[in-house]
Amino acid sequence: MFQIPCPHCGLRNVAEFRHAGEQRRRPDPQTATPEEWRTYLYTQANDAGWTRETWYHRFGCRRFVGVQRHTVTNEVRPADTGPAPSVASPPAGIDAGAPDAGGGAM
């Protein structure tokens, strides 16, 4: 078990949250190819180390929370804390800029 810092509720147990996935940019629906959509929907970088993730505080404020998490040690820090983690190169055609707003399918 580890704890996640919710900007609305404070430091809470991870059991109150649901993992919503790695943060990444959604491809442009006007120009994305089916391959780009497939990669966006079903492929995760799954890096060992620091990643940017979105968690849903389902038993708290019911908001999406962005954090940085070390996938090996489960150390968690707010998304805006410290240096940005190294992000693996996204698949071709996927922009790794700002993260998705978190309004995706749940």
Ligand SMILES: [Zn+2]
């Ligand atoms: Zn919360």
